[in-house]
Amino acid sequence: MKLVSACLLGIKCNWEGKDAYSQKVFDLYNTDFLIPVCPEIFGSLPTPRKPCGIYGSLAGQDSTIRSAGDGEDFTENFRRGANKILDIAKDLNIIEAVLKQTSPSCGCGRTWQLDDKFVNHKVPGDGVLAALLKKNGIKVITEEDL
Numbered sequence: 001m002k003l004v005s006a007c008l009l010g011i012k013c014n015w016e017g018k019d020a021y022s023q024k025v026f027d028l029y030n031t032d033f034l035i036p037v038c039p040e041i042f043g044s045l046p047t048p049r050k051p052c053g054i055y056g057s058l059a060g061q062d063s064t065i066r067s068a069g070d071g072e073d074f075t076e077n078f079r080r081g082a083n084k085i086l087d088i089a090k091d092l093n094i095i096e097a098v099l100k101q102t103s104p105s106c107g108c109g110r111t112w113q114l115d116d117k118f119v120n121h122k123v124p125g126d127g128v129l130a131a132l133l134k135k136n137g138i139k140v141i142t143e144e145d146l
Contacts, residue, residue, distance in 0.1 A: 002028065003089060003097035003133075005106045006036035008143050013038045017048035020100055024146040028098070035088070039105035039129045043081025045074065052078075052104050053112035053120040054127070063128060065104055071118045078105055082129040089138055097133055101142035105129045108140045 007014045008025040028034055040049065050067035052074055057063060065078040082105065089097070099106035107127035112120045130140045 001033045001035060001092055001094055003037050003085065003094055003099075003138075004028070004034045005098065005100040005103070005143075006038040006041070007100055008098065009034070009036050011036060011038070013041055013047050014100075014103075015040070015047075015049050015051050020143075022143040022146075025098055025143050028146075035092070035094070037085045037088070039078060039081035039085055041081065042084045043074075043077035043079070045077050045081075050074075051112075051120065053114040053118075054104050054125070055114045055118075063131075065128065066114055066118060068112075068114060068118055068120045071114075078128045081105065082132045085129055086132055086136060089133065089136070094138060096139045096141070097130075098141055098143060098146070099127075099130055099133075101144055103127050108142045 007020040008022045010021040054063045055066040065075045105127045108130040111127045113123045
């Protein structure tokens with residue numbers, strides 16, 4: 001069993017209300033049982049929603065999540081969603097996740113970071129969920145690693 005970002009399976013749950021369908025990820029259904037998750041949805045955010053990025057330090061669970069443009073704080077939503085998904089992973093003994101690269105939640109290796117004017121830039125680093133899963137010994141890869 002693997003966790004997978006729901007948007008990669010064609011579920012329209014990203015911030016724009018769109019998906020990020022990946023045929024490579026979908027093809028994993030032939031060999032693995034996939035559990036679709038969306039940390040923002042699990043954190044009670046609507047779809048669509050404001051675009052967000054990590055503001056300040058890229059320290060995973062310690063990061064502050066703000067919306068691009070106006071800086072509204074969504075940190076608690078992102079943390080709550082990530083923690084719910086970690087609970088699921090622990091309950092099901094999940095050891096691997098395939099997450100959407102660059103997402104401030106799921107990003108593994110690259111994510112969005114906000115500058116002091118709340119403008120998003122892609123930078124090296126992990127999103128809130130990816131960092132939390134890694135911290136708990138769960139292997140995290142992106143759709144681009146398949």
